[in-house]
Amino acid sequence: MKKYVCFLLLFVSTGAISAGQWCEGKIQRVYVDKPGNVFIFGNWRNDYTQICNVNSPWKAVSVELCKTWFSLAVTARVSDGNVIVQYSDVPACNLVPSYSNAPSPAYVMLKE
Numbered sequence: 001m002k003k004y005v006c007f008l009l010l011f012v013s014t015g016a017i018s019a020g021q022w023c024e025g026k027i028q029r030v031y032v033d034k035p036g037n038v039f040i041f042g043n044w045r046n047d048y049t050q051i052c053n054v055n056s057p058w059k060a061v062s063v064e065l066c067k068t069w070f071s072l073a074v075t076a077r078v079s080d081g082n083v084i085v086q087y088s089d090v091p092a093c094n095l096v097p098s099y100s101n102a103p104s105p106a107y108v109m110l111k112e
Contacts, residue, residue: 022084061105081110
């Protein structure tokens with residue numbers, strides 16, 4: 001039992017478990033590719049990350065929800081407003097994997 005507790009404490013203390021991140025800032029670019037993947041370029045990451053797909057479910061994000069998120073992303077870009085994109089399990093906002101390797105967000109919020 002002590003071995004398991006020590007291992008768990010070591011595992012947690014090394015940062016192997018990622019926490020939720022609230023990535024806040026400006027969306028500088030938004031695009032949709034031919035298959036329907038929606039990508040944003042947030043200034044917290046300075047690279048493209050996929051948030052969903054408007055044609056088929058992607059990483060548990062429905063098409064309907066994706067269309068809403070796409071609308072929010074375009075609105076934020078056009079109005080130069082801030083957004084918060086929440087990820088449940090990434091180590092830091094600037095380390096969200098890029099393009100299709102990104103996890104799906106928990107939500108996309110217009111802040112202002």
